[in-house]
Amino acid sequence: MKRSTIDLWVGLFVAIGIAAVTFLSLKVANLTPQSDTNTYTLTAEFDNIGGLKVKAPVKSSGVLVGRVSNIALDTKRYVANVTLVLDSKYQFSRDTSAEILTAGLLGEQYIGLTQGGDMENLKAGDHITITSSAMVLEQLIGKFMTSFADKPATGSNAASASQ
Amino acid sequence: MPSDSFITLRNVGFAYGDRPILQDVSLSIPRGKLIAIMGGSGSGKTTLLRLISGQIRAQHGEVLVAGQDVGRMNNAELYQHRRRMGMLFQFGALFTDLSVFDNVAFPLRELTKLPESVIHDLVLLKLAAVGLRGTEKLMPAELSGGMARRIALARAIALDPQLMLYDEPFTGLDPISLGTIALLIKKLNDALGTTSIMVTHDVHKSLDIVDYVYFVANGRIVAEGTPEQVRHADSPWLAQFVAGEPDGPVHFAYPADESLAQAFGLQEKA
Amino acid sequence: MMEKLLSPFRHLGALTINAIWRLGFASRFLLAILLNSGQSLLRFQLTIREVYFAGVLSLIIIVVSGLFVGMVLGLQGYNTLARFGSSDALGALVALSLLRELGPVLAALLFASRSGSAMTAEIGLMKATEQLEAMSVMAVNPIARVVAPRFWAGVISMPILAAIFNVMGIFGGYLVGVVMIGLDEGTFWSQMQNNVDLHYDVINGLTKSLFFGMAVTLIAVFEGYDAVPTASGVSSATTRTVVTSALVILALDFVLTAFMF
Ligand SMILES: Nc1ncnc2c1ncn2[C@@H]1O[C@H](COP(=O)(O)OP(=O)(O)OP(=O)(O)O)[C@@H](O)[C@H]1O
Ligand SMILES: [Mg+2]
Numbered sequence: 248m249k250r251s252t253i254d255l256w257v258g259l260f261v262a263i264g265i266a267a268v269t270f271l272s273l274k275v276a277n278l279t280p281q282s283d284t285n286t287y288t289l290t291a292e293f294d295n296i297g298g299l300k301v302k303a304p305v306k307s308s309g310v311l312v313g314r315v316s317n318i319a320l321d322t323k324r325y326v327a328n329v330t331l332v333l334d335s336k337y338q339f340s341r342d343t344s345a346e347i348l349t350a351g352l353l354g355e356q357y358i359g360l361t362q363g364g365d366m367e368n369l370k371a372g373d374h375i376t377i378t379s380s381a382m383v384l385e386q387l388i389g390k391f392m393t394s395f396a397d398k399p400a401t402g403s404n405a406a407s408a409s410q
Numbered sequence: 411m412p413s414d415s416f417i418t419l420r421n422v423g424f425a426y427g428d429r430p431i432l433q434d435v436s437l438s439i440p441r442g443k444l445i446a447i448m449g450g451s452g453s454g455k456t457t458l459l460r461l462i463s464g465q466i467r468a469q470h471g472e473v474l475v476a477g478q479d480v481g482r483m484n485n486a487e488l489y490q491h492r493r494r495m496g497m498l499f500q501f502g503a504l505f506t507d508l509s510v511f512d513n514v515a516f517p518l519r520e521l522t523k524l525p526e527s528v529i530h531d532l533v534l535l536k537l538a539a540v541g542l543r544g545t546e547k548l549m550p551a552e553l554s555g556g557m558a559r560r561i562a563l564a565r566a567i568a569l570d571p572q573l574m575l576y577d578e579p580f581t582g583l584d585p586i587s588l589g590t591i592a593l594l595i596k597k598l599n600d601a602l603g604t605t606s607i608m609v610t611h612d613v614h615k616s617l618d619i620v621d622y623v624y625f626v627a628n629g630r631i632v633a634e635g636t637p638e639q640v641r642h643a644d645s646p647w648l649a650q651f652v653a654g655e656p657d658g659p660v661h662f663a664y665p666a667d668e669s670l671a672q673a674f675g676l677q678e679k680a
Numbered sequence: 681m682m683e684k685l686l687s688p689f690r691h692l693g694a695l696t697i698n699a700i701w702r703l704g705f706a707s708r709f710l711l712a713i714l715l716n717s718g719q720s721l722l723r724f725q726l727t728i729r730e731v732y733f734a735g736v737l738s739l740i741i742i743v744v745s746g747l748f749v750g751m752v753l754g755l756q757g758y759n760t761l762a763r764f765g766s767s768d769a770l771g772a773l774v775a776l777s778l779l780r781e782l783g784p785v786l787a788a789l790l791f792a793s794r795s796g797s798a799m800t801a802e803i804g805l806m807k808a809t810e811q812l813e814a815m816s817v818m819a820v821n822p823i824a825r826v827v828a829p830r831f832w833a834g835v836i837s838m839p840i841l842a843a844i845f846n847v848m849g850i851f852g853g854y855l856v857g858v859v860m861i862g863l864d865e866g867t868f869w870s871q872m873q874n875n876v877d878l879h880y881d882v883i884n885g886l887t888k889s890l891f892f893g894m895a896v897t898l899i900a901v902f903e904g905y906d907a908v909p910t911a912s913g914v915s916s917a918t919t920r921t922v923v924t925s926a927l928v929i930l931a932l933d934f935v936l937t938a939f940m941f
Pocket of ligand 1: 454
């Protein structure tokens with residue numbers, strides 16, 4: 248079979264296709280090397296994770312340091328078990344605290360890490376013990392209402408009616 | 411019936427839906443012979459060829475080629491049967507997306523492992539045989555009807571088949587190419603020992619080259635004989651056909667349930 | 681009277697039975713294609729030729745449409761996001777809409793009307809002019825020689841076209857968002873990168889388009905092969921290819937999305 252211009256065009260077509268997929272992987276999806284050499288995992292338990300999702304960002308001082316890789320319910324103690332994958336560049340002390348925060352008023356939820364004072368750092372597979380759960384809006388409003396109702400002990404009709 | 415019959419049809423019947431096309435057709439063609447099938451338009455000649463090539467299967471009787479019933483072949487056997495067979499279609503059926511060269515080379519490339527240089531030479535040889543060398547680069551759309559027919563003929567004979575089926579090889583040809591093609595068909599038959607069946611309307615030209623003629627009308631074989639017998643026959647069928655008379659035992663019109671006058675409402679139905 | 685009332689239902693019933701019949705036939709046809717694919721893979725030249733007709737010749741329409749879809753997404757997305765003060769997320773919005781849904785679906789719809797209809801018309805005409813018949817009389821299986829290479833060409837071309845559509849769309853969104861409106865370029869890309877996942881978004885989207893490619897090409901070659909061998913038969917087969925492809929793409933998109941995301 249002799250070569251023809253059609254082969255050239257098809258070759259070009261496939262090359263453009265490969266370039267497009269490469270662009271989508273590198274520039275659009277930011278193919279961060281997910282290999283174990285550059286990352287390590289930690290776990291943390293929360294009473295309530297609110298709307299946290301797998302792949303939610305993990306940030307420290309607002310800097311992206313990793314992502315949530317897994318969320319499971321511990322059926323013995325009924326707490327949420329969250330697995331975090333962190334970049335090995337960033338090391339945290341053993342008394343680091345993790346809390347679930349919300350970006351903006353109604354934005355996506357992410358995990359914020361706050362560095363502690365311990366000299367030793369967390370190793371791969373370690374457990375973050377100090378955690379605080381997500382703010383759930385309904386609970387927040389509920390709390391606000393009860394405290395609002397409790398404060399004027401003399402009792403206003405309107406406040407008690409709203410309970 | 412000759413003993414070394416290559417193609418035998420026994421009491422073959424065929425119908426499209428419930429419209430019978432062929433009824434009780436029997437014929438036998440010895441190996442290496444060139445025979446013609448003649449008959450009016452729509453009499454079932456193409457249908458007969460399609461039965462032999464295995465494109466359709468007879469509902470009654472058997473179609474034997476080299477002792478094997480074409481109607482009972484499985485797919486593999488059918489392809490085996492078709493490998494040694496060439497067919498010229500009534501309308502050419504050239505592959506419109508391939509050039510003339512690639513059309514003629516098609517069976518060679520698909521069915522053989524010949525090197526490209528041999529294929530090249532063979533294609534030029536076949537094109538020369540039909541008198542159309544120099545057209546290799548043209549596309550089928552750039553050919554006249556008669557040229558397309560000759561290219562199709564070159565493609566059909568590309569593999570030197572043992573059995574050739576020609577569906578009206580002469581229509582649309584000028585007298586000179588008609589003579590050439592008739593001679594080519596004859597030569598192919600004599601030189602390679604090909605058994606050939608030719609459907610044709612051209613009585614005079616074909617009587618010059620064929621060994622035997624069958625006449626088909628109304629789905630039956632109505633007459634047969636050697637060219638010599640046909641020329642001197644007193645059968646009214648043959649007389650009408652050979653002389654080309656519009657009326658006689660062969661009906662020119664397709665059989666309708668009502669006459670033209672009835673259809674126009676000029677006459678009450680019977 | 682009763683007859684008149686019943687006749688639409690009878691018609692509907694007949695249509696349904698016919699559709700199921702054709703579905704069965706199409707499945708058998710797919711099996712025949714797969715069983716007869718040896719040649720199109722061994723003699724890859726056959727398939728490459730069809731990739732040229734199905735894929736390369738669709739490039740222009742895919743590139744232009746992708747660009748415009750991306751630009752519209754950029755404009756509309758910006759207007760909506762700006763109301764919530766989150767126009768930073770424009771890059772993510774454009775990329776995610778394209779990668780997950782619009783890219784595969786629109787590219788497949790364009791592919792069906794550009795290449796699918798051409799395949800149907802081509803095979804239908806080959807049938808009408810006895811070319812398929814002639815081929816099989818020459819002991820060459822038309823499914824292996826004509827249908828299978830076209831099928832594989834479609835399956836190969838579709839994801840490539842969808843990927844190109846996506847890139848052009850994102851570029852269109854970039855043109856509107858960054859160049860025209862003047863959003864911050866860094867934010868545009870980083871928001872995109874933070875929210876687009878290689879597996880969930882890019883690969884799933886391309887997998888979708890692979891399925892669409894199979895469905896559209898199967899419909900196209902089937903309609904061509906099954907066409908009534910006349911001029912009007914081929915033209916209605918071509919129409920059916922486009923209509924059926926559109927319906928199947930959208931239905932299949934729903935099913936795949938439900939499975940994937
Ligand atoms: N695919 C088909 N479906 C239904 N009927 C058909 C089909 N093909 C041919 N026929 C009918 O069968 C009859 C015989 O057709 P056939 O093609 O064998 O005629 P023919 O003898 O070759 O005629 P001609 O000399 O015009 O080519 C015709 O009356 C035709 O209407
Ligand atoms: Mg005929």
